[in-house]
Amino acid sequence: MGHNNTTLKEIAALANVHISTVSRALSGSPLVKPDTAERVREVAKRLEYRREMLLKGVVSGKTFTVGVLIPDMSNSFYAEICGGVMEYLQRNGYSVLLGCTNFSANEEREFVDLFIAKKVEGIVSVSARYSDIPHIMPAVFIEAVPECKEITVVSIDNFGAAARMAEHLAEMGHRRIGFIGDTKTTIQRFRGFSAGLERFGLILDPKLTVIDEERMEKGGYNKMMQLLQRPVRPTAVFCVNDYLAIGALQAISEAGLRVPEDISVVGFDGIQSSAYVQPPLTTIVQPKEKMGQMGAELLLKEICGERAPGGRVVLPFSLAERKSAAPPRSE
Amino acid sequence: MGHNNTTLKEIAALANVHISTVSRALSGSPLVKPDTAERVREVAKRLEYRREMLLKGVVSGKTFTVGVLIPDMSNSFYAEICGGVMEYLQRNGYSVLLGCTNFSANEEREFVDLFIAKKVEGIVSVSARYSDIPHIMPAVFIEAVPECKEITVVSIDNFGAAARMAEHLAEMGHRRIGFIGDTKTTIQRFRGFSAGLERFGLILDPKLTVIDEERMEKGGYNKMMQLLQRPVRPTAVFCVNDYLAIGALQAISEAGLRVPEDISVVGFDGIQSSAYVQPPLTTIVQPKEKMGQMGAELLLKEICGERAPGGRVVLPFSLAERKSAAPPRSE
């Protein structure tokens, strides 16, 4: 009952050795006679000794802690990536200090200060816009904007995936294809989609694109409503993320139209609910958990010097063809 | 560039005072002449001094860190609660050490050991089945099973909410009402639902209930399929969580039946996607973020001695009437 505050000193007393020997035995140093080490470990176990990792940090610099930064816990895309990061870290003996930035560069900076103070050994940052972290300590970015060489980034080929989706719609026969985006999502998806259309001699018509700050369902709903009120209606709409697409689905249904009969809608990310909305969303599925694990793996390698900072790891995506996209009806 | 490792000693040198004075000035002790304190703080700022929170812990015991345990990051119910916990903690100057238990009591125990070693000041545990933590340090449980007096718990009235849902269905005219559950979900929902039915002279028919280990969509799908193959088909089914309900929706649709025309389906929790599935789910909405915040608040109060451990805080739920439940068709 009460906190366990067994100290090396107590163990040393009971094991009849010097405190330094206890320290060494418990940290697995080879400089201890196996018998002695064994005896020490037994006493430690009996006293329910718990290593004071925090204190080890004072001298050794190892805290076995990593800072993880995500923009928003309730966005399942981030939550899943975070799950992957944590899974790998925990499996490898590291703990996670988690911070929620709410997409704010300022909050990110504050967390980095905090993380430094808490002596994390490195940071995994999800969907950050910009960051100084790599100048300060080992860091890896997942799904990040920065395209700089010195920064380690894990992501899919956003350009290629968006292009692929554009081609998918064009191949179905769509010619008037809309674009719904938010200002924070990677510019690559915009460019890639545009490039995909161009391969079919199509262009991203400004009259069919709506981009603003909002990135969740409500934003998708509002933007789709705007599109529906314009003189020319698209036969298909690409949304840069699934939340936007889900909102778009709602708008279309409220307007008395059907998906995909009247308008096809496709998303991006492949969040869990994308498969459950009606109709199930055709979307680009990102390997979210895998991305998280990979990010954690790269960070740990960098921390223990097995890997130099920088470089981009590109993971494969897939195009899930579900029910929200179909060829346009004869016009 | 590089870690910032300014020490009190350096600051003391530049500010021309003793290290103890620096220590006091920086921790806001009143035992320092305002001028001196000011000067020290300026030097500290100039050197970009960062408090070594970890070290403070050695002597003062304050680490301003709390451990948070959740079963599964990719379950949006837990992610949202966790978001609430973190929001409150961060706003109050505490950091979060996060652990994912995968519903395992063993992993929980390991995390608690780890958290102790890292000197967290308390623990918030989400949906734990059982725990010793309150005997060790301040702890609060969110959505937990333990009904023991000495444990601080934050939850809704699960019994009442389930009863309310039973009444809702019975009032619509349903008489053959099914139950789909998982073994881990609070027994209160089972009892409450049962009690609600009894008020209408109905019983929870064993032939219309399926309960097993699975708690996600797949489990809902499988269990609904079982129900559909039984001789008597229910006109409405209560699922103890929304993921199960979403899976049930799929099964019904695959069986060529419609919701709510052929069968009504209702859920529990009110996860985000419950509003977006087709038809939108009638469900009990738990105030997930609020529950998280409240849990964090109680813990912090307990840590600083403003509150005695124990007690249950019951937050209000609401019944979201959407499209997945309707009166049964005339039989």
Next chain:
DNA sequence: CTGAAAGCGCTTACAG
């Protein structure tokens, strides 16, 4: 292989 000692960066009675 082991111990004695110095030191990590900080806090806190104790004196003044």
Next chain:
DNA sequence: CTGAAAGCGCTTACAG
């Protein structure tokens, strides 16, 4: 208000 000193629990050269 301030400094000198002891101490927090642990690690790690240094000697042996």
